[in-house]
Amino acid sequence: MEVITIETPQLGDRTYLVHDGAVGVVIDPQRDTDRVEKAVSDAGVTITHVAETHIHNDYVTGGLQLAQDHNAAYLVNAADDVPYSRQPISDGDTVQVGRMVLKAVATPGHTHHHLSYIVTDGDRQAVFSGGSLLYGSVGRTDLVSPEDTVPLTHHQYRSVRRLVDEAGGDAGLYPTHGFGSFCSSGPASGAESSTIGEQLSGNHALTDPDEDHFVRELIHNLTAYPSYYAHMAPINMAGPTAPDLDLPDSLDQDELVSRLERGEWVVDLRNRVAFANIHLSGSVSFEYGDGTQFTAFLGWVLPWDEQLTLVGARQDVENAIRDLSRIGIDSPDAAIGAGPADLAPGAATSSYDSVGWQEVLQKPEDDPIIDVRRTDEFAKSHIQDAVNIPLHELLRRLDKVPAGRLWVHCGSGYRSAVAASLLQRAGRDVVHIDASFRDAKKAGFTMA
Template structure:
């Protein structure tokens, strides 16, 4: 048995191609199925089965399209209410895929109908085994339980405790563990680790879901760690239940200057992908900054901040626009328009007569030297980050809530910061778009105290 890991760091998820050298099972594929197909081609195997661990809340699956394209069986929980044809599977069912034996294990918790899969290579006596746990047992913790309904959160947390313990008993301690979430995904919760691989045995010794002898204590700890998750999650599970067709990943023809100017003047969302400092120095008035290529935050925060299902135009170099279109397709943002060009030349060519805008930027020293008494320091980190430590007197509005709360910010110069500068750059562009007097603090929060900024607690 070979397992090919297909990483999607932009969402903190993994998909898997599991094969015996001839035929393959794909587990939890992302929307851009060409990556899976390339992995299958490289391995010289035929995709005969595609399986979902659950109806995903953080991305649009490519499972249905992949299965239909390859004539593969599409394995989805029989209890899931879906609008497409699938091969319904149930707890305890065993499927044969070449020389692989695949056992279905019900593991409710992340969702009510969550499944895991225990795969055994029957060519070897007693193994090897692999456990594909989706959003159930993760490295160091478990999948969050609050995505279905606030009324179900506590009950699902109790189910999660029981499920992961049952799953751990379904295979040997040496079985490799392959979760879908937990690599930066907002679907994970609790003290998830940053390791790249693990086994059931290792998790039995280190994962709090398996080491905590008190179910009530585990649940209370899990619920205490629940944090906000991206707004676009609300649309993912319904899309997946309805069944989503193929997506277009090609870069469209660039919009002309006149049309781009019209979109900006009418208040449409024009997203500039350039570096945040380049944006601050000069950008098309009315555009917003979602810097591409700095970490893996672009997809989640764009889908979180910009209202759902709004016309979207991407502004940036061709390679970044191309990657951004792929990233956004994974969360159901289809075929955005684009205005393409290299670097600062982009502004000179795509809308030469449209007015430019800019705002100051600097580090903590600039704040220390130039902040007036009436100025506002706006911290756009999440509330739990703010609660741990913040600039004395700062106002906290998470970047994902800023559009709805901007009117409550006092009329004064606004110095905006986050942990690294990325979220602050989004917030600064939103404030600038609204005509507010803003300064971007492009610095790490952990350096604020050393720069002389008073922080509490």
């Protein structure tokens, strides 16, 4: 048995191709299945099965499309009432995949009908736990409804204990979530690999002997999650189609300017400092690049059902289209260019200062500092007298933003760049603080 990992770091998720050298099963594929197709081709195997651990809340699945493309059995929990053709599977069912045996284990908690899969090949076992048992923790339990959160957290505690009882200590553990995904709960670790045995000694869901204490602590430590999650399960339940990843024709200058003048969402993918220096008036900054969580924040902050226009370098736009398709944002328009002078020469431009902490120390006393981190981050530590308006709440709370020139910060500079651009678009005078919050105290700020 070989396990091939296909990572989606933009969302903190992993897809797995598990094969015996001839045939295989794909577990929890993302919507852009061409990456899976390449892995299958490189391995030289045939896909006979595609399996979902659950109806996903954080991305659009490619499972249905992949199964149809390969005429493969599509394993989805029999309890999930879906309209498309699938092979229903339930707790305790086994499926032969070449010389491997896949066994379904009910692990409710992340969702009501969550399944994990134990794949056995001879004396080797691998556990594919989806959003159940993660590295150091478990999947979050508050995505279904507030009324379900407490009972699902109790289920999660019991589920992971049953799962480890079903598997051997040497079994490799392969979760779908937990690599920066908002579907994970604390204290998920940054490990890249693990075994069931390692989790038995280090995962709080397995080491806490008090179920009620575990439930209270997990729920207390849950943080905000992206608003676009509300759209993922319905799309996945209905049966998503394949994405269109083609780059659209670049908008001409007149159409781009017209969209800006009409107040449409024009998203600039360039580096946040370049954006601060000069950008088309009315555009907003969502820097594209490795480690930026571009997809999650754009899907969280901007209105779900409004047309987007992406502007930037060709490769960034192509990558952004792919990333956004994974959360069901399809068919954005695009304007390809290196900057305002290239995209729309002569069009109105704007700028704002981008500074470090030392410059903030020199600001006028009455100018407010706006902290756009989450409320839980703010509660742990913040600059004295700073005003907390989380980025994901900013558009609906613009009327709560204090008067004056706004000095905007977050944890790293990324979210504050988005916030500064949104505030300027709303007519406010802004300064972007492009600095790590960890350095604020050292710079001389009084913390609360």
